[in-house]
Amino acid sequence: MENRLYLSPPHMSGNEKKYIDLAFESNWIAPLxxxxxxxxxTMNEYLGSHYAVAMTSGTxxxxxxxxxxxxxxxxxxLCSSMTFVASANPVLYLGAEPVFIDSEHNSWNICPRSLEKAMQNLEKKPKALIVVDLLGQSADYGEIKKVCDKYNLPIIEDAAEALGAKYNGIKCGTFGEYGVFSFNGNKILSTSGGGMLICKTKEQALRAKHLITQAxxxxxxxxxxxxxxxxxxSNIVAGLGIAxxxxxxxxxxxxxxxxxxxQEKLKDISYIRFMPEPEWSYSNRWLTSILVDDDSLLTPTEIISELEKNNIEARRLWKPLHSQPLFEKNKYFFDNESVCDSLFESGVSLPSGTQMTEKDIERVCNIIKNIKK
Ligand SMILES: Cc1ncc(COP(=O)(O)O)c(C=O)c1O
Structure with missing residues (x-):
């Protein structure tokens, strides 16, 4: 059996141990x-003049x-429906009600028209909007912000998957009142587990630090x-983050x-389409993801199980949150047809680990090309 190819495993730079050793040498093992x-x-320098607060997780x-x-x-x-459950779980922690918004075909992220529809139809004003930058791709902030400005609705940008991505040249994680990153094991950068809150003002950052230290x-x-x-x-985990x-x-x-x-190796397979990258988006391509057309007679599950037989990990796109049993009583807004349901029905994320070689990619593509129906 050939070596296992994982979806997006951690990839250390080699410098991590230096910072961990520093923590040990100074016995600074505690949090902070x-x-x-x-x-x-370093995160502030990367993003520009924002206020970053490190935390145990993106959640x-x-x-x-x-x-x-x-x-x-x-x-x-309000929250994107096409996302991991961690985007909406914290709404439940507070006893509040997530209201889900559909995606648009263009970016697979929140559809501004569905957002407008939600704002026009809800009987009370939502407190916030959680916009997800799905699979490393920015949402369409130009259009989304028009709606949010109209209704004075604060944005929490869930950029957990999108560190390094941009919208019209501006870095993801900086569009909302707050931005969120995750450094868990499968993200583009990993600290084994960890997260970052990006604030607009010093006062917000100080308040966040107060709240996460048992107030x-x-x-x-x-x-x-x-x-x-x-x-x-923790100071040890942060050492991984610096490197x-x-x-x-x-x-x-x-x-x-x-x-x-x-894209190159699968270009002749007519029934496969790749996640689009609109002209305003610079995606970090966290997980290369494809849609399998209905007329291929192949299902995402068949592709995934064929890859698994060959020791390769692939997975379905997120099952939209509005269709999860956990959220069966929650409201969901879409425009004409539900886009995220169709993305889920036909989507597959392929192994995208940064240690992959061209030969590894060839191996995945050959299996996909040779699946017999
Ligand atoms: C879109 C999204 N939001 C939030 C999270 C939560 O991050 P964490 O695992 O660090 O809590 C993740 C990843 O797990 C995610 O993919």
């Missing part, structure tokens, strides 16, 4: 510490953003006036190269 400060400041960062937007039980929070007040004893959380990133950020550009280039190779 110099690596965390440096990870945050924690979404949760804190919602708390800071004063989301309360019974409130509506401990500045007093000579333990004093608490509100609910807090234990969401601080990983140093090679972000290489990783984006490699992911884009992998995508280009797949």
């Amino acid at each position: 510490g110099p690596n965390v400060d440096k990870f945050e400041s 924690a960062a979404i949760h804190i953003a919602l708390v800071m937007l004063d989301v309360k039980p019974g409130d509506y929070v 401990r007040e500045d007093a000579p004893y333990y004093l608490h006036t509100e609910v807090g959380y234990n969401y601080r990133m 990983q950020l140093g090679i972000l550009e290489d990783r984006v280039n490699k992911k884009r190269f992998i995508n280009k190779c797949y």
